[in-house]
Amino acid sequence: MESEYVTTPFGRRPMSLAMLLKQRRGEAIAAGTTRNKWKLFRSVCEARAGLDVTDRALTVLDALLSFYPEDELSSEKALVVFPSNVQLSLRARGMAAATLRRHLAVLVEAGLISRRDSPNGKRYVRRGREGGIDEAYGFSLAPLLARAGEIETTAARIAADRQMLRTMKERLTICRRDIAKLISAAVEEAVPGDWERMSSMFQTILQRIPSAASVENLAPILEELEKTRADIVNLLESHEKMQLPSASESQIERQIQNSNPESISEFEPGKTGRGAADDQQGMKPDDEGLEAQANGGDGPRLTIRMSAGKPKSFPLAMILRACPDIADYGPGGAIRSWRDLMTAVIVVRAMLHVSPSAYEQACSVMGPENAATVMACILQRGGCIHSAGGYLRDLTRRAERDEFALGPMLMALLRAKSSAVARVS
Structure with a gap:
């Protein structure tokens, strides 16, 4: 255990009542107090702001602790370390002697260590016949152990505040x-x-x-x-x-229109395009058809009539089956209506760096619902598309020339999803 006596500074360094008080506090260690020196040092680092020490001073404290031979600091053992300036500088990452003295003074002022000066100001140890330490002069780590509880409490508070x-x-x-x-x-x-x-x-x-x-x-x-x-x-x-009543009426009207037998027809496998549509439905020459074949050509072909130069939208449930990733960006992480899809696409458009002008042009050419569907498809295929904005502008130009059909894109995504499920099962 550390002996309880007062040491005054060597040389011209003056003594003060504050120094005396810090020495007495440093000696007031409860019997049986022990701490792992590295865990305690970590707590000092956590509580650095509350202890008013610098990071360079902590480097010096780290070096001092490395000279203590055991991992446990104990009130029952001597807590004085006595390295030379040369050795201390080496373990302090090559710190200059003047800088070393300045940061040692910071540690003493902060009450983390105390000086134990010898008669001639040198640091050394006097050992007994059995090899034990009779007297040691250098720096005492007793204040660090005495304040262990305070330091750990401060560190916990600062960590909680940071979190x-x-x-x-x-x-x-x-x-x-x-x-x-x-x-x-x-x-x-x-x-x-x-x-x-x-x-x-x-x-x-x-x-x-x-x-x-x-x-x-x-x-x-x-x-x-x-x-x-x-x-x-x-x-x-x-x-x-x-908007719920009007939205419901609009949805009912859309369902009635989609159930019109004149708007959906099955084609013979060899007949596609305007001629087949005119033959089967008696459409006018200026009407156009949009075809999408599911299941790799084995099943019937789905054709959705064009109105005013823009295709009617596909069912929302079908879009969500083909593009499930878009649902994560809807209100509350779900898409229950076309309005929810439009809201999700606004977020996705900004995330994929698609300019507002590119999306507005797509809405003008394809219609808002189909433009939103295209954005959902682009999101679903994000890993294969390097520039979402450029891809959308290209699809818009193709749609203006009647060279782009949304159906095959959706069907391809549905087939890819079905293949993935089949492989898993």
Whole structure:
């Protein structure tokens, strides 16, 4: 156990009452106290901000601990290490002598070590006949062990604060993303509301985020952002509820149109294109047909009539079977209506770096529902497409020349999915 006496500094370094107090605190170690020196050092590193020490000072403390022969610091054993300046400098990553002395002073001032100066100021040890240490002069690690409980508590508090701050920053980032994309979706879909004021208020809140964030200054900002997000979601949900009756009527009308026997026909295997359509349905010469053959040509061909130069959309359930990945980007991670698909495509378009002009052109040529379906197909085949924007513009040009049919693309995805399921089973 460390002997309880006071040592004054060697040479011209003065003694002070603060130094005396720190020495006495360093000697006040409860009997039986032990700590693994490296675990305790890790706690010191965690609590560095609360202990007012620098990272270079911790390098010196690491070097001092390496001179202690055992892994356990114990109140029952001598805690003085006595390396020479040369050896200490080597273990401190080659730190210069002047820098070494400065950081040793920082550790002493922080109350993590204390000096045990010899009569001549040198560091050495005097051993007894049995080889044990009778007296050692150098640096005592007793203050570090005496403050072990305090250091560990401080380290745990700082770690908890850091984790809380990390979680808060993640929530803040998600909230910022949600608000920005919800406002963008509301503006693009012409949802009634003062979205300009909402966007201005959102930007004002963002400007208040400090560069040096802490739990205290982020908490009120996060609360405001979450409240803003909740208000936006309530507005959008209210608009959605108002649109439900008209949406239901539109869906019923679409089902009636799709059930019209004149709009779907089966062709003979050898007959395709306008001539076959005219023969089978008596269509006018300026009508066009869109064909998609499922099951590799073994089954009937599905033809969807064109209206006003744009193809009618395929059933939403069929699109979701062919392109299941798009559902992850829908509201709440699901797509239940065409509106949900349009909302998901807005997110996917930005994620795939497709410009608004490219998507608007596709909507103009193909129609909004089919343009959204094409984006879902592009997402599903993302690993095979290097430039989603360029690919969409190419499909749009082909659609303008009546050289692109959406059906075969969907059928290919359905066949690929069926093949994958068959291989797994």
